[in-house]
Each structure stands twice: as structure tokens, then as C-alpha cells.
Amino acid sequence: MAPLPEGAAARVTTGAATEQLELAAAWRLLLACRSTPLESGPLGLDHGGALSRAPGDAWISLDTAAPRAWRPVRARPLSPASVQLFDIYVPLLARPSGESFVLAHLGQSLDGRIATHSGDSQWITGDADLEHGHRLRALFDAVLVGARTVELDDPRLTTRLCEGPNPVRVVIDARRRLPMRHRVFADAGAPTLLLAAAGREGPRLPTGVELIEFQAEPDGSLCARAIVEALTARGLSRIFIEGGGDTVSRFLQQGQLDRLQITVAPVVLGSGQTALNLAPIDTLSEALRLRSASFRLGEDVLVDCEVAVDREA
Ligand SMILES: NC(=O)c1ccc[n+]([C@@H]2O[C@H](COP(=O)([O-])OP(=O)(O)OC[C@H]3O[C@@H](n4cnc5c(N)ncnc54)[C@H](OP(=O)(O)O)[C@@H]3O)[C@@H](O)[C@H]2O)c1
CATH class of the missing domain: 3.40.430.10 (Dihydrofolate Reductase, subunit A)
Structure with a gap:
């Protein structure tokens, strides 16, 4: 397993059901990123489930220049499963749009x-x-x-x-x-x-x-x-x-x-x-x-x- 981003392990959400819900929401965030050019900065979903760059909605912070392209935001604890989900898929999405x-x-x-x-x-x-x-x-x-x-x-x-x-x-x-x-x-x-x-x-x-x-x-x-x-x-x-x-x-x-x-x-x-x-x-x-x-x-x-x-x- 990839090492957890700094500080993430200490902020793990407990409870299998909560983790499943969180994983589903994390996946929805990735799906929402699919058709949007991504820039560095906060990234999350608003109450209607649309992609939001407002710091208050942020799940993660994108850093397109970093090796894995994202880091957790302090206010939101993530389970290890969600951390791995972002680790695997964010680098595939954080790319110039329209380029092969x-x-x-x-x-x-x-x-x-x-x-x-x-x-x-x-x-x-x-x-x-x-x-x-x-x-x-x-x-x-x-x-x-x-x-x-x-x-x-x-x-x-x-x-x-x-x-x-x-x-x-x-x-x-x-x-x-x-x-x-x-x-x-x-x-x-x-x-x-x-x-x-x-x-x-x-x-x-x-x-x-x-x-x-x-x-x-x-x-x-x-x-x-x-x-x-x-x-x-x-x-x-x-x-x-x-x-x-x-x-x-x-x-x-x-x-x-x-x-x-x-x-x-x-x-x-x-x-x-x-x-x-x-x-x-x-x-x-x-x-x-x-x-x-x-x-x-x-x-x-x-x-x-x-x-x-x-x-x-
Ligand atoms: N484990 C896995 O991840 C995985 C994933 C997918 C498939 N598989 C398995 O892999 C096996 C099939 O793989 P494979 O390597 O034998 O074949 P393949 O890659 O599925 O197909 C190769 C065939 O596709 C055509 N082809 C591909 N690229 C071409 C190109 N650039 N120009 C012209 N023709 C091209 C050719 O057809 P012609 O033969 O007509 O020349 C070639 O023989 C199956 O057993 C399948 O179950 C495993």
C-alpha cells in the first residue's frame, strides 16, 4: 500500500458504514472531475453534488505539480480507503484537458x-x-x-x-x-x-x-x-x-x-x-x-x- 499522506493516518474516520459512505462520495468527486479541466487549489462537492472549488466544500487540495497531485485538507479526515482512491485516480485526472x-x-x-x-x-x-x-x-x-x-x-x-x-x-x-x-x-x-x-x-x-x-x-x-x-x-x-x-x-x-x-x-x-x-x-x-x-x-x-x-x- 502507498504511504499515507502526512497526517492522514491520525485523522482516519472509524466505522465500516461511514467509510463506505465516504468512499462512495470520494468516488463521486472523482467522477465530477472527469469532464472539468483541473487546476491546483481546493476541490470538493457542494450540497447539490456539483464540483466546487470553495474552501468550505473542500475534500482535498489539488497540487498538479506534486507527484501524486493532491493532499488532504486539514478539516476533513479521510479513511485509508479514500486516501488510496485519491492516490490512484487523481494523478490520472489532473492532466491538461484535450491532450492525449x-x-x-x-x-x-x-x-x-x-x-x-x-x-x-x-x-x-x-x-x-x-x-x-x-x-x-x-x-x-x-x-x-x-x-x-x-x-x-x-x-x-x-x-x-x-x-x-x-x-x-x-x-x-x-x-x-x-x-x-x-x-x-x-x-x-x-x-x-x-x-x-x-x-x-x-x-x-x-x-x-x-x-x-x-x-x-x-x-x-x-x-x-x-x-x-x-x-x-x-x-x-x-x-x-x-x-x-x-x-x-x-x-x-x-x-x-x-x-x-x-x-x-x-x-x-x-x-x-x-x-x-x-x-x-x-x-x-x-x-x-x-x-x-x-x-x-x-x-x-x-x-x-x-x-x-x-x-x-
Ligand atoms: N489478464 C488481463 O488483464 C487480460 C486482459 C485482456 C485480455 N486478456 C486475455 O489475453 C488474451 C488475448 O490477448 P492477446 O495478447 O492474445 O491478444 P489481443 O491483444 O487481445 O489482440 C491481439 C490482436 O488484435 C489485433 N491487433 C491489436 N493491435 C493491432 C495493431 N496495432 N494492428 C493490427 N492489429 C492489431 C491483431 O489481430 P489479428 O489477430 O487479427 O491480426 C492481434 O493479433 C485472451 O486470452 C484474453 O482472455 C487478459
Whole structure:
């Protein structure tokens, strides 16, 4: 678990029910921040539940220049759960609005696997990490997955385990090989964008599914930077890549990830699909060493890493 901000531990609210209420209100504050450009200063909710910068309403004080971007205000005691909620999500929200921000998350075993050989991956990590995934869906504009995740998991990609809006769903299926019976295309739960290579024929698109075509590379792949630019141009500047390993690896390899989150569960698969696959390196000096913070999610540990993004790549 991340260390508590100075003084927070001494001001912990007691009582499980009070803490749950407080956590729900803290989450509502984060949701309210979702669509507002955030500046340093006090931040809270007014009596009507709207975002307020009045010092009297303040829950927290934002400091966009600080590493975790917030600190508690003296008048408001916070439970450790709320402190962790702000520690995890405030840094993701306190960013210049309209600028691309790409975060990828994977849940892996102790031995670095995200699925068995047969593709079974539900679930490696526990309930708290599942909820974290839904919180990310609620805070981001778009949730993006690769074709194999749709094929094997048939995810809905909507926000269900916490309060919050559904993101626009984005599927990379460059070859247009996926049938439209998958839920992300067929359930009308939220708009879906299908990213494919220009000129590919495919099944007729249901209402609510839109095709975006890209000039593919000679090997048939779509350029990660072009994807980020196209989504940002549509107002989808906060992009959450939910998997799988191949898709996350391509964005990381091409310098298009701002943040990489890996949740490690105390589970050993011993075989199966590795989380990340990047170009081979010879020496440890070539390894990506990332600045990180870690958080306890039930039995699992979330490692939240900053990545040096290269938008000019
Ligand atoms: N533990 C977790 O956090 C987690 C999360 C999500 C999924 N999963 C599991 O991970 C497995 C799927 O992951 P995966 O790594 O095999 O596949 P994936 O990342 O879901 O999908 C990879 C496929 O997507 C297409 N694709 C992605 N990026 C592309 C690009 N830039 N250009 C062109 N095509 C692109 C390609 O489709 P084509 O094959 O058509 O070329 C590629 O083979 C499943 O078993 C799933 O259950 C685990």
C-alpha cells in the first residue's frame, strides 16, 4: 500500500458504514472531475453534488505539480480507503484537458502470465482489481482492446461494478475477421468503434458500430500513434487499453503509452500467455526501468508506472 499522506493516518474516520459512505462520495468527486479541466487549489462537492472549488466544500487540495497531485485538507479526515482512491485516480485526472493520455492495464500471475494456453483469463486477479478496471472505464473516454480479447472473452466493456458512464468501446480488428455477434458490437450498451485496415471487407455493421479505416503498415498492422491521434481528434483523448498483452505491447513498443499498470496476483500458472512481449534486448541496461507507485488491491498488488511517451514517434 502507498504511504499515507502526512497526517492522514491520525485523522482516519472509524466505522465500516461511514467509510463506505465516504468512499462512495470520494468516488463521486472523482467522477465530477472527469469532464472539468483541473487546476491546483481546493476541490470538493457542494450540497447539490456539483464540483466546487470553495474552501468550505473542500475534500482535498489539488497540487498538479506534486507527484501524486493532491493532499488532504486539514478539516476533513479521510479513511485509508479514500486516501488510496485519491492516490490512484487523481494523478490520472489532473492532466491538461484535450491532450492525449494513454493508460494500459493488465492483470497477471506471479509468473507474468495473463491467460492460460487455451486463453482462459477470467479471473487471475481478484475482485478489487476487477472493480479497478471498471473505475478506469468510468474515468476514461475510450476503452480499447485487441481482436483476440473480443474473440476469447467476449467482453461488454461497459461500466458496471462502480457508478459512472460507459466509455466509447474501441476494437482493433485490422483484418475485419470478427463476427458481429460479439457483445461489444451487438449489445448496443455503448457506441463502438471498429479500427481496421483501409479497404478490408467485413460483416455489415450493426447500429452503433462505426468503422474507422487506417492505412496499414506493410505487415498489416495499424500504427499506434495514428490510432491515438484519430481517437483524440474525436474528443476521445483519455484512452484506456484493457488488453490483451499483444495490443498493450504494441502501444508500449511504439512509444504511445503514458502509463502502464500491472496488477500482480499471488497465483502461479506455470505456462500460458505472457503479459508483455517486446523486441529482445541483450543487456539489462536496455531494460525499461519505470518510476512507479504500488497499491494493495485485496490480495493483489497494483504497480502503477509512468512511461516516457514519444508522441513524435
Ligand atoms: N489478464 C488481463 O488483464 C487480460 C486482459 C485482456 C485480455 N486478456 C486475455 O489475453 C488474451 C488475448 O490477448 P492477446 O495478447 O492474445 O491478444 P489481443 O491483444 O487481445 O489482440 C491481439 C490482436 O488484435 C489485433 N491487433 C491489436 N493491435 C493491432 C495493431 N496495432 N494492428 C493490427 N492489429 C492489431 C491483431 O489481430 P489479428 O489477430 O487479427 O491480426 C492481434 O493479433 C485472451 O486470452 C484474453 O482472455 C487478459
